[in-house]
Amino acid sequence: MEPEQLTELALGSALAAGAGYADVRWVREETEAVTVTDDRVDDLEAEESRGVGVRALVDGRWGFAASAALDPGSVHDLGRRAVEIARAAGRLPGAPVRLAPVEPLVASWATPVESDPFAVPLAERVGLLRAACEAQRSVPGLTHARATVDLWRRRTLFWSSEGARIDQTVTQTGGGIEAIAVGDGDLQQRSWPNSFRGQFVAGGWEAVLAADLVGNAQRVAAEAVELLAAPELPERTTTVILDGGQLALQVHESVGHPLELDRILGTEASYAGTSFVRPEDRGRLRYGSEAMTVTVDSTTPGGLGTAGFDDEGVPAQEAPLVTGGVVEGFLTSRETAAGLGVASNGTMRADGWGNLPLIRMTNVNLAPGQGTLDELVADTADGLLLSLNRSWSIDDRRVNFQFGVEAAWEITGGRLGRLYKNVTYDGRTTDLWSSLDAVCGPAAWTVWGVPNCGKGQPYQNAHVSHGVAPARFREVHVGVGG
Amino acid sequence: MTRLGGGRLLELAEAALGIDGVDDVEALVVRQAGGLTRFASSHIHQSTWREDLSVRARVVVGGNRVGTATVHDLEPAAVRAAAQRAGEVARTMPPDPGYPGMPGPAAYPQAGRYDQATAAADPGTRAGLVAGVVRRLPAGVSAAGACETRELEVAVANTRGVRAEGATTAAAFSILADAGSGTGWAEATEPALADLDVAALGERAARKAVDGREPRALDPGSYPVVLEPNAVAVMVQWLGWLGFGAKAYDEGRSFLVGRLGQRVCSPLVTIVDDATAAGAIGVGFDFEGVPKRRVTLIDEGVAASLVYDFRSAVQHGVEATGHGLPAPSSEGAYPLHLALLPGATPKAELVAGLDRGLLVTRFHYTNLVNLMETTITGMTRDGTFWVEDGQVRGAVRNLRFTQSILDALSAVRAVGAETEMASEDGYGGVRAPALAIDRFSFSSATTF
Numbered sequence: 032m033e034p035e036q037l038t039e040l041a042l043g044s045a046l047a048a049g050a051g052y053a054d055v056r057w058v059r060e061e062t063e064a065v066t067v068t069d070d071r072v073d074d075l076e077a078e079e080s081r082g083v084g085v086r087a088l089v090d091g092r093w094g095f096a097a098s099a100a101l102d103p104g105s106v107h108d109l110g111r112r113a114v115e116i117a118r119a120a121g122r123l124p125g126a127p128v129r130l131a132p133v134e135p136l137v138a139s140w141a142t143p144v145e146s147d148p149f150a151v152p153l154a155e156r157v158g159l160l161r162a163a164c165e166a167q168r169s170v171p172g173l174t175h176a177r178a179t180v181d182l183w184r185r186r187t188l189f190w191s192s193e194g195a196r197i198d199q200t201v202t203q204t205g206g207g208i209e210a211i212a213v214g215d216g217d218l219q220q221r222s223w224p225n226s227f228r229g230q231f232v233a234g235g236w237e238a239v240l241a242a243d244l245v246g247n248a249q250r251v252a253a254e255a256v257e258l259l260a261a262p263e264l265p266e267r268t269t270t271v272i273l274d275g276g277q278l279a280l281q282v283h284e285s286v287g288h289p290l291e292l293d294r295i296l297g298t299e300a301s302y303a304g305t306s307f308v309r310p311e312d313r314g315r316l317r318y319g320s321e322a323m324t325v326t327v328d329s330t331t332p333g334g335l336g337t338a339g340f341d342d343e344g345v346p347a348q349e350a351p352l353v354t355g356g357v358v359e360g361f362l363t364s365r366e367t368a369a370g371l372g373v374a375s376n377g378t379m380r381a382d383g384w385g386n387l388p389l390i391r392m393t394n395v396n397l398a399p400g401q402g403t404l405d406e407l408v409a410d411t412a413d414g415l416l417l418s419l420n421r422s423w424s425i426d427d428r429r430v431n432f433q434f435g436v437e438a439a440w441e442i443t444g445g446r447l448g449r450l451y452k453n454v455t456y457d458g459r460t461t462d463l464w465s466s467l468d469a470v471c472g473p474a475a476w477t478v479w480g481v482p483n484c485g486k487g488q489p490y491q492n493a494h495v496s497h498g499v500a501p502a503r504f505r506e507v508h509v510g511v512g513g
Numbered sequence: 514m515t516r517l518g519g520g521r522l523l524e525l526a527e528a529a530l531g532i533d534g535v536d537d538v539e540a541l542v543v544r545q546a547g548g549l550t551r552f553a554s555s556h557i558h559q560s561t562w563r564e565d566l567s568v569r570a571r572v573v574v575g576g577n578r579v580g581t582a583t584v585h586d587l588e589p590a591a592v593r594a595a596a597q598r599a600g601e602v603a604r605t606m607p608p609d610p611g612y613p614g615m616p617g618p619a620a621y622p623q624a625g626r627y628d629q630a631t632a633a634a635d636p637g638t639r640a641g642l643v644a645g646v647v648r649r650l651p652a653g654v655s656a657a658g659a660c661e662t663r664e665l666e667v668a669v670a671n672t673r674g675v676r677a678e679g680a681t682t683a684a685a686f687s688i689l690a691d692a693g694s695g696t697g698w699a700e701a702t703e704p705a706l707a708d709l710d711v712a713a714l715g716e717r718a719a720r721k722a723v724d725g726r727e728p729r730a731l732d733p734g735s736y737p738v739v740l741e742p743n744a745v746a747v748m749v750q751w752l753g754w755l756g757f758g759a760k761a762y763d764e765g766r767s768f769l770v771g772r773l774g775q776r777v778c779s780p781l782v783t784i785v786d787d788a789t790a791a792g793a794i795g796v797g798f799d800f801e802g803v804p805k806r807r808v809t810l811i812d813e814g815v816a817a818s819l820v821y822d823f824r825s826a827v828q829h830g831v832e833a834t835g836h837g838l839p840a841p842s843s844e845g846a847y848p849l850h851l852a853l854l855p856g857a858t859p860k861a862e863l864v865a866g867l868d869r870g871l872l873v874t875r876f877h878y879t880n881l882v883n884l885m886e887t888t889i890t891g892m893t894r895d896g897t898f899w900v901e902d903g904q905v906r907g908a909v910r911n912l913r914f915t916q917s918i919l920d921a922l923s924a925v926r927a928v929g930a931e932t933e934m935a936s937e938d939g940y941g942g943v944r945a946p947a948l949a950i951d952r953f954s955f956s957s958a959t960t961f
Contacts, residue, residue, distance in 0.1 A: 066843045068764075068843060071607075071609055071610075071611070072579075072606060072607065072609065072841070073841060073842075073843040074841055074842055074843035075579070075580065075581055075602070075606070075841060076581060076583065077580075077581060077582045077583065077598070077599075077602060078582075078583035078584075078585075079582075079583070079584050079585070080565075080567070080583075080584075080585040081585060081586065082565070082585065084563075092557070092560075093558070093559060093560065094560055094561075094636070095559070095560065095561040095562070096561070096562045096563070097561070097562070097563040097564075098563065098564040098565075099564065099565050099566045099567075099585040099586065100564060100566065100587075101586075112562060115635075115636060116548070116560045116561070116562060116636040117560070119550070119557075119560065119635075119636035119637045119639070119640040120550070120556075120557035120558075120560050120636075120640060121557075122557065122637075122640040122641060122643070122644040123552070123555065123556045123557050123640075123643065123644050123647055124556065125554070125555075125556025125557070125558070126556075152605065153602060153605045153606070154605045154606075157605075157606065157607065161607070174764075174765055175764055175765075175766075177843075211766065213765040213766065216770075216771070216885050217885060218765070218766055218884050218885055297553050297554050297657065298553040298554075298558055298559070298657075299553075300553055300657040300689055300691070301551075301553070301657040301658045301659065301687060301688070301689040301698075302659075304877070304894075307960070385563040385565060386561070386563075387559055387561050421881075422880045422881050422882055422890070423880055424878045424879065424880045424890050424891055424892070424913075425878055425892075426877060426878070426892040426894070426911060426913070426959045427877050427878070427892065427894050428959070428960075428961060430959045430960050430961070431892065431911075431913055431957060431958070431959035431960075433890050433913060433915070433956075433957070435880075435881075435882055453882075453883060455882065455890075455915075457913070457956070457957055459959075459960070488549060488551050488559075488659045488661075489549055489561065489563075489661075511882070511890075511915045511956050
């Protein structure tokens with residue numbers, strides 16, 4: 032059967048079994064990942080996954096069933112099974128789910144792609160990665176060179192019992208290099224354009240070419256080797272400038288997650304955790320300085336959270352989260368938005384066909400300020416420039432955090448100086464954001480992909496992005512004390 | 514679709530082997546199915562079931578050009594198409610001079626356990642267990658958590674004669690009890706749902722939550738601790754990620770580089786990887802069809818051995834230990850069934866033996882700080898208590914630790930007698946006891 036027929040079959044089955052509301056997603060997902068280490072292809076994955084997921088609301092309770100078995104009998108059974116699961120949830124009393132209204136749309140959408148990455152011959156991709164490794168290995172002292180390319184495409188048919196009929200295809204591409212230097216019981220790494228397999232964008236092969244992996248390889252390798260001989264960062268409190276890659280993860284962990292309304296309401300309590308933010312903090316809580324304005328925007332060009340619609344059929348949109356340092360909104364679903372008496376801002380996303388949609392970041396962006404990174408450094412008398420994430424950790428209410436970065440350069444009198452290794456910084460969320468005093472301008476603003484955001488039970492991965500420009504924070508504790 | 518069983522997974526794997534014009538083919542077939550009933554604020558809010566089926570073909574052409582392709586479709590035609598695609602990929606790949614070939618036929622040990630009742634557990638059964646626990650909570654205490662049942666079937670076949678097929682089940686129950694200013698937590702994973710004492714888990718979590726009310730602030734610093742089994746399991750899991758595999762060791766990115774044969778922690782600590790142990794979750798072979806063997810990684814404090822996949826075993830001239838991931842893998846061999854072996858001291862006595870220090874229930878969001886030093890950071894969560902003269906003297910606010918795992922394991926004073934298993938992926942898990950540790954470094958504190 033065609034995907035549309037399977038989707039209709041599952042939807043009809045759920046309604047016939049007693050669902051008051053149901054939606055069905057047929058999803059086809061393709062991934063291709065290549066890793067070259069030194070001179071050989073170290074890992075190679077090419078995967079295609081298809082399946083159907085049915086979400087049914089019965090007497091105000093959700094049930095969800097999904098399968099990769101796509102024969103008509105199995106797909107029909109999914110609707111019945113989702114209703115059975117929803118009915119079982121009634122064993123405990125609780126307020127019934129209500130859904131904020133959304134106009135059911137018939138629409139299609141696709142990521143703008145200049146160059147289809149799946150059409151680039153595998154040999155060409157491997158050739159680029161081998162060239163990037165070879166250029167790294169020309170630097171004396173380097174131990175290992177790694178280069179990666181990741182391609183991802185997902186087509187989703189979303190059918191709802193309210194009449195939505197949406198067909199959308201999202202294409203994302205990532206690539207990067209990682210230089211590893213080992214010696215004297217130490218291991219240092221330097222990456223480009225970002226750590227953890229590079230930079231990921233919604234788009235095509237043009238994104239990999241723009242990263243110029245080969246052209247940056249020797250510099251990155253030389254920095255990894257230099258780090259081996261660099262001193263450890265001493266513990267102190269100082270001014271820090273976070274580069275884009277690191278700041279993206281700071282926004283992710285200490286702004287995006289705490290403002291997810293499901294966490295705030297406690298429905299992620301046992302696994303990912305909750306939030307120090309309360310529902311009544313909207314419009315009241317001072318989260319950061321006036322330089323801090325953050326939005327959630329699923330229309331951001333190039334963002335991994337960019338699509339035409341979320342997995343409840345809510346159109347992509349931009350919504351305020353923090354304006355001038357004050358909390359103005361949350362990431363919402365139809366269910367959580369109904370509790371606030373507002374419309375969903377479209378952040379329900381599922382990891383493939385096999386998972387229930389959850390509130391997930393799409394693109395959570397820090398608005399740019401002014402000036403360039405060079406000007407910001409020149410304006411800093413004493414401090415550190417911290418570059419690219421190496422480690423992250425934050426408590427289950429998103430208050431106490433500690434991050435590690437690949438490298439830090441001392442800033443003295445407005446000039447970059449000595450390089451430090453094994454750099455960490457830590458603090459509390461609202462203290463850090465209250466110390467924000469400058470964000471670089473639009474020319475330095477980049478949308479950074481984070482393709483490994485985890486949440487939910489069963490575990491789900493999400494691809495999200497953060498548009499940021501380098502920013503400066505005062506009075507930050509660096510190095511580990513205790 | 515219910516369990517395939519009866520050799521049907523192997524039949525599907527064999528469908529991939531007959532393609533023409535290639536040197537060797539390997540097919541890995543996996544079926545996973547399971548349901549999860551999730552609750553929060555003492556009501557069931559997310560309940561799911563899913564079934565996934567996948568075939569991964571690895572094809573070799575020209576002696577040492579390797580390609581792979583994976584599809585989620587168990588029709589024989591789709592399986593053959595995956596193998597054809599893997600062959601096309603292989604033809605475009607550069608030669609791999611270190612390609613070791615594929616393993617041959619072997620006899621497999623018994624591992625894991627397939628419990629029919631667990632595989633067949635319906636949403637009503639899981640919801641009933643959750644409801645029973647929630648209804649017994651004390652007044653003023655609410656709960657969040659999950660009850661999960663799952664089954665896993667795996668088959669591997671290759672053109673060198675490997676024919677491996679196995680199945681296992683797992684059941685897990687976790688509960689976070691919330692008593693206002695205090696939270697408590699308990700979790701268990703076992704091969705069969707009937708092996709879980711969910712009522713006891715609920716009582717333990719609720720007691721911790723009530724005892725955890727009104728936590729007081731404690732200055733960061735180095736304290737003696739008793740870590741409960743789940744916190745210990747997290748540290749053992751990190752050691753698995755940080756370099757028990759031969760490839761990481763060979764590439765110089767293992768904490769064991771230069772330390773094999775040397776004392777790395779207390780003689781009270783022995784860490785093994787053993788899929789064949791009673792209560793383990795898994796099957797008796799790895800993703801290349803090599804039999805899983807028990808490997809002692811740290812033997813009474815001495816770094817004893819590594820785990821090997823087929824490639825690293827051939828390179829080292831040793832026998833593969835059955836720890837291969839789907840090949841080729843940039844990670845190399847990986848231990849999926851780690852266990853820190855229990856000692857003789859009941860957990861209650863570990864606490865009773867603590868003059869002044871902390872009892873830690875659980876870690877949260879751990880991450881690596883320094884690989885070679887095995888230093889990780891993370892938070893305590895859901896039950897952190899001050900102990901004085903062997904008695905719990907109230908709760909403290911959660912703390913961040915930044916601590917070398919090997920340093921902590923070097924300061925072990927006593928090892929608990931009871932073990933618990935932590936497992937998230939269905940392929941294995943980490944089994945660990947509680948540990949009494951003389952020094953554990955807390956670097957900062959949070960507000961709750």
